[in-house]
Amino acid sequence: MATCEVCGNDYDMAFEVHTQGAVHVFDSFECAISRMAPVCEHCGCRIVGHGSELDGRWFCCAHCAREAGATRIVDREVTGAVAR
Structure with missing residues (x-):
């Protein structure tokens, strides 16, 4: 399991976003959008x-x-x- 960097949820279906040499972990598109958009x-x-x-x-x-x-x-x- 991985922990979302926005909400702290430890989720078995978390995903990574790789951009500009960094890796970000999120549990939802909502958290990804709030951090990256x-x-x-x-x-x-x-x-x-x-x-x-x-x-x-x-x-x-x-x-x-x-x-x-x-x-x-x-x-x-x-x-x-x-x-x-």
Whole structure:
């Protein structure tokens, strides 16, 4: 069994996430998201999908990016695509 690094649950179906040279152990996607998903700089929600990035700033959607003053955003789903 492995212990979730977020909630401390010792669970026989825990899983590992390997990223950027580190290994993280979670017992649920909820815990993984709470630890690893970036936060929208406008509304504060966790970005579970692709999100939008502008100059290293992350937003959950184009609306939040525009509300934060962005006039141009890059959709991470399609490299180089520009939404206005």
